[in-house]
Amino acid sequence: MTSAPQAGPGAASTANTPDAADAPDAPGDGAATSADGARGLAERAAALGRELATALVSAGDEARLAAQLRELAARLGGLAGPAPADGTPPADTRARPAAHHGQEPASRSGAVGPDEDDSPVRRGDITPISSPRNPLAPPLVIEREADGSAVGRASLPLQYQGPPERVHGGIVCLMLDQVLGSAAHPKGAAPAYTRVLEVEYLAATPLDAPLTVRGWIERTEGRKRFLAGTVAHGDTITARATGLWVAPREAG
Numbered sequence: 181m182t183s184a185p186q187a188g189p190g191a192a193s194t195a196n197t198p199d200a201a202d203a204p205d206a207p208g209d210g211a212a213t214s215a216d217g218a219r220g221l222a223e224r225a226a227a228l229g230r231e232l233a234t235a236l237v238s239a240g241d242e243a244r245l246a247a248q249l250r251e252l253a254a255r256l257g258g259l260a261g262p263a264p265a266d267g268t269p270p271a272d273t274r275a276r277p278a279a280h281h282g283q284e285p286a287s288r289s290g291a292v293g294p295d296e297d298d299s300p301v302r303r304g305d306i307t308p309i310s311s312p313r314n315p316l317a318p319p320l321v322i323e324r325e326a327d328g329s330a331v332g333r334a335s336l337p338l339q340y341q342g343p344p345e346r347v348h349g350g351i352v353c354l355m356l357d358q359v360l361g362s363a364a365h366p367k368g369a370a371p372a373y374t375r376v377l378e379v380e381y382l383a384a385t386p387l388d389a390p391l392t393v394r395g396w397i398e399r400t401e402g403r404k405r406f407l408a409g410t411v412a413h414g415d416t417i418t419a420r421a422t423g424l425w426v427a428p429r430e431a432g
């Protein structure tokens with residue numbers, strides 16, 4: 181295995197960071213009136229969802245939890261704006277069938293695609309690890325380096341705990357799957373899926389601490405891409421992984 185590519189100061193592109201069009205609106209601008217505004221609204225609502233999850237697992241004091249919940253509810257109510265007179269939910273929050281990623285290439289911008297067709301297939305990043313609009317995601321912010329490797333950064337709060345004070349091993353694996361998956365898709369590459377992912381847990385991955393997840397292609401053989409990666413806290417590599425991503429035969 182070759183050594184991990186170093187994080188260069190000049191990340192070439194952002195693999196899952198929302199582009200400017202996805203930036204949240206200024207506070208207090210009321211209900212969204214455009215797709216971009218709705219996206220910002222969704223991301224702010226997701227951020228409140230994360231705060232809620234943290235509050236639910238953190239508070240030992242029921243009175244304090246109740247106060248936090250009231251505060252979050254007020255902020256959520258402020259985001260949603262006034263309810264439509266007929267009770268119709270806003271377009272962006274209407275229930276949809278479960279999303280499935282598998283057959284559709286995802287946007288690299290992290291933006292969720294146009295809603296006009298109301299398709300059950302959501303383009304873009306709605307993964308439970310890196311999507312800014314998925315409250316299950318920390319989110320892990322992934323950038324692509326000039327050398328083609330991918331680097332994810334996050335600090336994981338208490339709801340990601342496994343053993344006390346450590347990030348759950350499955351979450352460590354999830355971060356590696358996502359970052360190696362990003363690295364497995366250089367520009368123009370056919371979509372490929374994780375076929376093998378082997379993770380070694382070398383040391384505790386701490387909660388509430390800056391983590392860096394790296395992934396890079398070791399070699400490519402036809403439709404097979406062999407990946408490697410690491411999770412680090414400071415200078416400590418807490419996990420390392422190797423994996424195989426395979427493009428389906430029909431992809432060419």
Ligand SMILES: CCCCCCCCCCCCCCCC(=O)SCCNC(=O)CCNC(=O)[C@H](O)C(C)(C)COP(=O)(O)OP(=O)(O)OC[C@H]1O[C@@H](n2cnc3c(N)ncnc32)[C@H](O)[C@@H]1OP(=O)(O)O
Nearest residue numbers: 285286357358361362365371372373374375376426428429
């Ligand atoms: C996704 C779209 C992205 C779009 C661009 C945006 C990118 C933005 C970042 C996205 C990030 C996503 C990160 C989340 C990643 C997931 O969550 S992916 C979802 C989880 N994975 C899956 O659903 C995959 C399920 N498996 C499959 O669909 C099929 O097995 C696959 C992968 C399409 C392969 O099917 P297949 O070609 O029929 O498989 P098969 O011929 O048995 O094996 C393929 C090759 O691998 C070899 N192989 C198999 N096992 C091994 C092994 N253990 N060791 C060595 N070689 C092996 C075989 O020998 C074979 O090689 P050849 O004989 O062809 O030389």
